[in-house]
Amino acid sequence: MQCIVCYLTGILTLGLWLPATGSAAFIPFAALYGFASGGYISLIPAQIAYVSKVEQIGLRTGMHFAVVAFAGLIGNPVAGAIVNRDHGGFNGLQIFSGVTLLAGATSFVVARIVTGGFTLKRI
């Protein structure tokens, strides 16, 4: 499920935000992006809980977010620098965002295979 919402987030960014020109496209993008990214946020603790023993869940969730926070720290200045380099154009930023999202989604597929093999059924 995580793989699906993550791909949805990346595809929305590249497919809806990148060609968007007017409010008719921005408003659905905002709503759908909120839905997809909210799905990611609420699924992460469940995923970690699944691969951990009960007494490890707290520490592992904490460690996970401690590592991941650095990515949030890096991402936005990079995006701002891309906008500057494009002299205020936003296409580079949208492509950067969409590609990192899709890379993350693909990596989640790898994580799924490491955890449960190639089966499609619930693990």
Place this chain on the structure above:
Amino acid sequence: MKKRGAAYGIMAAGSGLGGVILPIMVSHIMPKIGYGWSMRVCGFLILGLMAIANVTVKSRLPPRPRTFKIAHFIEPFTDMRWVTITISSFLFFMGLFIPINFVEVQSLAAGMSVNLASYLIPILNAGRYDPSKLVL
């Protein structure tokens, strides 16, 4: 125990509600009382609500103190499942906040009216109503 799912849902919906209300509130009171006081109003609002939460919430199980061992913090890195999830999350996080932070600026640059663009973030947060309820 039976109502845990519902309680969790209400909590998650509450965080979405805050994301809807606060941006609208700030954009309306900012012209009246200035930037400094709008931030202070937000601060006091959170202080008041957190005071209620801190007084009323108590933990279901008594805390069990554990000895601090550095090995506990290294142990997750030996589990391939945790490592792959963390790498995926790392990549995903790098792109996750970019649209949230830039959609408003970008839509203004693309010619959207200021009035409508300031409601994009509330719309985005409204989309956050706990989709995990649907999919888990």
